[in-house]
Every structure is written in C-alpha cells, then in structure tokens.
Amino acid sequence: MSTMNWAAVNADPRFQDLHRRKSRFLWGLMIISVIYYFMLPIGAAYFTDLFKTKVWGVINFGLIFAWSEFIVAWGIAWIYARKANAEFDALAAEINRDAMKGAK
C-alpha cells in the first residue's frame, strides 16, 4: 500500500469535487431527517390539539404525521441511493482507476 500516493489523490480536483458534493448532500439530508424525526415527539407533546385534529374520518393529523415519518425516511434513503448510484460511484470509480494506474 506504500505505493499509493494518498496526498496526490487528496489533492486531485476531482476528488475535492466529489468530497465537496458528497459532504454537502449527506449532511444536508442528515440534518433534514433528524429535524423531521424530532418534530414527532415534540409535536405529540406540545402541539396535542393539532395532532388530534381529524383530517379524514377518524384519521387525525397525528396519525398522518407518524405515517409521513416512514415516507420521509424511505424517501431520504431513496434519494441518497439514487444520487450515490448515479453520481458518487462513477466519480469514485474514475478516481480509483486513475489512482491505481498512477500507483503502478
């Protein structure tokens, strides 16, 4: 592994670009999901009237919000997987290929 020049890969503008895009995307999604999750216990505790409001028959806002937590969690996972499969993997593979070539 000593043959690999890690500093060179790190300095590669393509790696910098991958890193920047990935970080912004990942931590952005992470913050959204944490905020959305904690809205559920906070809402249930401090906004009970809103949670009790009936929306469709006996189905109230609280139930819909709890179901939406599942949809949002799955949605974030789906968005991330799509982006990573389509974009990050290709960039990483390109950097990986060139780095291995350079190491030989």
Add this chain to the structure above:
Amino acid sequence: MSTQRMLLALATALPLPAMAQGAVSPEYKWLTFLVFGLIIALTMFVTYLAARRVKSAQQFYAAGRSVTGIQNGWAIAGDYLSAASFLGIAGLISLYGYDGFMYSVGWLVAYITVLLVIAEPCRNIGKYTLGDILAFRNDPKKAKTMAAISTIVVSIFYLTAQMVGGGVLVKTLIGIDYEVSVIAVGVLMLAYVVFGGMVATTWVQIIKAVLLVAASLLLVFFTWLPYGFSLPGFLEAAVSDPKIQAQVAKLLGDPATSMTATELGQRFLEPGLYLKNPIDQISLGMALVLGTAGMPHILMRFFTVPTAKDARTSVIWAMAIIGGFYVLTLFLGLGAAMNVGASKIAAIDAGGNMAGPLLAQYIGGGENSMLGNLFLAFVAAVAFATIVAVVAGLVLASASAMSHDIWVGVIKGEHATQEEEVRAARISSIIVGVIAIVIGILAKGQNVAHLVALAFAVAASSNLPAVLLTLYWKRCNTKGIVLGMTVGALTAIGLVMVSPNMTYPNVVRATNQPIVDAGPAKIAAAEATLAVAADDTARAAAQKQVDNAKAAVVGAQAKIDAVAGQTTSIVGLEAPLISLKNPGIISIPLGFLCVLIGSLLGREKRSDDMWEELYVRQNTGIHAEGATAH
C-alpha cells in the same frame, strides 16, 4: 422509556396460576415443538453447510465478504427486530394506541444515520470489527482495547436483556422452565456461532427475518380482511370498539366519565396515553437514532458485503423491511386490542408482549381450535428463533472483539496465523456464550428493563462519537477517542445508576403494599361472584377473576419480599437523583465534546499522517478489503 417498561413487564411478568402451562394449551404444545423443531432443523442444516466453508478469519468474522446487499439487508433486519421490537411494539399499541405506534418510528429513522454516514465508510476502511475502524489512524493498541471493552459492555447489556426477556417469554408462551429456556437459547446460539461463524449467523438472521415478516403479513392479512382492506374502515372499527373504549376509560380514570363512547375510542388514536415525559422521549430518540449506528453487531454486518455499494443496498433493504414491519405493527396492535382485548392481553403479560401471539390464536379460531393453536405455535416458535438469532449476533460481535482486537491485535501484536485466529475466535465465542448463559440464569427475576435502552445510550455516547470523528474530523486522535469513549460510556451508565430505573426499596413498598392490602377484599368479591355464577361460562369467568386477584397479591408480595430489609438502591440511594430515565440527552453531547477536547490536547503524528489515506479510502474504496474467491 417505553423499552424499559416493556422489558420490565417482560422480566417481571409472573405466570398466572391459570396460565401456568403457558399461553399454548397443553394438548397443542406438540405443535409448537414441531414448528420450532423444523426451524431448528433448517438453521442447523445451514450451520452444517456453513461450517465446511469457515476456515479463514475472513470467513469466520465477515462471511468471506460474499454476502449480497439484499441478503445483508434481511440479516440486518433479523439482527435488529429483537423480541422487544417484534412483540413489544405490537403490545404497546394494543394497550396504549397511538403512543405505541409513535414509539416505533425512531427505530426506523436510526437507519438514516447508518446509511448516510456510517455504512459505506466503514465498509471501505474496516476489516472485521469496530476496533479496526478506530485503529486506522489512532494508536492501534489503545484504540482496539477501548473498542473491545466498549463492544463487550454494550453487547453484555443488550444480551442480558434478551436472555432474561427471552426466558420469561418462552415460559409465558409454552410453560418451559426459565433456566431450561435460557440454556436452550445459549446452546443453540453457540452451535451457530462456533461452528458456522458469520456465515451461519447471517443465514440464521435471514431465515428468522423472513419467518417474522411472513408471520406478520399473515396476521395482518386476516386482521384487515373483515374490513375489506379499507384503512378508514379498519380505524373506524377500532374507534367504535367497546373493548378499546373500555381500555381508554381505564387509562384515563376520572376524566373519562364525561366523554362519550366515540370520544373514548378516538382518544386511542391520539397521543399521550403512555408517553408522559417529552424530554425522556427525546432523550431515548437520540439514543436510538445515534446508537444504532454505534452498535457493534450492526457495524459488523457491513464487513460481510463485497463493496460499499452493497453496504448501501443492504441498508436500503433493511430500511424497507424494518419500516414495513413497523407499519404493520399498527394493524397487529389495534387488531389485538379489538379482537383479544387489552384486559386479556395485560392479564397474561402486563407489558402487552403477548398481543401478537394472542391475536394469532384468535385469528386461527380461538383458544380451543387446532388452527388457532397452530398459528400461536408458529408465532411462539418465531419469537424463540428471534431471541436465539439476536443473541447469536451479539455473541459473535463480542467474541470478535475479544479474539481479533484483544488477542491478535493487542496481545499477539497482529502476528497470528489464520488457524490460530479462527481457533481464538471460536474459544472466545464459547467464553462469551457461557457468560451469557450464566448472566441469564443469575438475572432471573431481576429488573433488566433499562438495559436495552442503556446499550443504545452507551453505543451513542461512546462508540458513535469516536467512529464519526475518526472518520470525518482531521484533528481527531487517540487521546480524543479514549477520553470521549470513557466519559461517554461512564456518564451513560452512571446516570442510569442514579435514575428511576433502579429498584428503590421504599418506592417498591409504597407501590405494592396497597395492592396487598386491597387483595383480600378483591378476592372475597370475586369469590362471591363465583358462588352465584349461573352457568359454566359465568363460572369460568368468575374463576378467572379469583385467580387474577390472587395472582396480583402474590405478585405484589413477591416484589415486597424481594426488597425486604433494604432501604437503598444498589448505589446506596433512597430515591433517584434525577428524573431522567434515558441518559442520552446528557451523555451523547458529552461524549462528542470529550472527543473534541481530548483531541485538541495535543497532536499525534500517526493520526495526522493517516488522515489523507483514511479520507481518500473511505470516499473512494481504493484498497478496500475485497471478497475471497470461493
């Protein structure tokens, strides 16, 4: 806090006289054994096949990195859906409605953290254990020692709760003695781990997860069928159900008298019947959302797949399975509340853990039908398989920490042959397994309720800050992770020791004495009803009342006797110092803060030098450990 109460109920549930034989009627017990025998036979066959493949350390710890993303997704779900979440959440919903369902959300959201910031980097730079990740750029011996201690502590907490909960569960379901079921769980689990390593453990998780999902789908299908699979129809039936209305009236007490029947039913779909303290709720949520990603047996699962992309796929699948399962629990819980009734569910197990199994029995045709007992037998067997599988995953994680991190990494200085390492791993598994069995037996009847939540809190306050900052913060170093992991774990444990989770003898006496005092009057009243009962049905119902009243007194007296002569808790307190049951909200930020402070105390050459390599590798997968040819 709900995990605690759920497991408290599991751990302290006393089998009622009428239920001494377990929930499965004696004449159908053979069915449970048959179903469970088939499951054991299947998993043993898989273990036999796996044992022939497990020759190298990579096979033993990481299944040769040849598990596919989809398989690993099912295995993660298998590792995660423990008896507490499988039976406990359906039970909470059956007793408390909306709050039980809300509680399940955090268990799914936890995987967002795993997916976004943990799974792929760990796959790219890790080898077999948490210790390998921390040792990448920190002092290897110190990092591995810390990681191993933390892994073993977290696993033992989690494992003890599983063993004790499992023993009680099996006793309640099929009436097998507590000690026998603990030993059975231990021996079976050891067979999987010792002979089949990660290969067998993975397949046991997959088999168990598939069975669990199949059982739930079956139950939901038959529960929802009478309502034509209409969601509003099903929920309207729940709101207008007299059993649910009676349960809400019981939970609310006096305020319920001014409410109409429909209002009472509707109240079941609104928050606040169970979770009373929002800060505790948020604290538990933090421990779940951040702790799952620090659970050693979950982390380990990402070393079994060939690439980071497969690690990603496996979390996506795990989220689909786990989330789908939790969505179904709403139907299981409400279905059990309508068809079985909260009073009957709570009579067998105060925490509601029997809601799912009793619903299965009802759907099949009831207590005395063949099909009802077959369904119950199936669910009981799946519950047993669940405990065995979860314990196997935990034992494998701690055994790997012992053999790979401590023995090979620290003691032998990374010089061990494949044969030596595999042998060390097998011996470690036996040691951990025997410890698990012994703790399980010693902890009989103990309040181990807080241990699951504590395991997550320690993982979130100790492992996660260390892993996350090692992966993403340039200045992080050995001093930081040693300080952070120590302070994080000790704070979490220390806060629980002085929290309301512990047993305070004076409090126990104050709560249970009134039950004992009121007992004779209640028993007399029930006996009076029995004396004038008109027919067999009324007589049976009255007899049950008498038995329940007697059992309540026996149970309360047993709790008082258990603390006889004591005035203080295990750490010498008469009353809790803090009202918080979940330490996460304090210990997690403190864990992160201490990694930061420790790291800033001084620079380390290796931590700085290895940063570029770590950062490039975790993002690109260059030099990631590949799969073995097979």
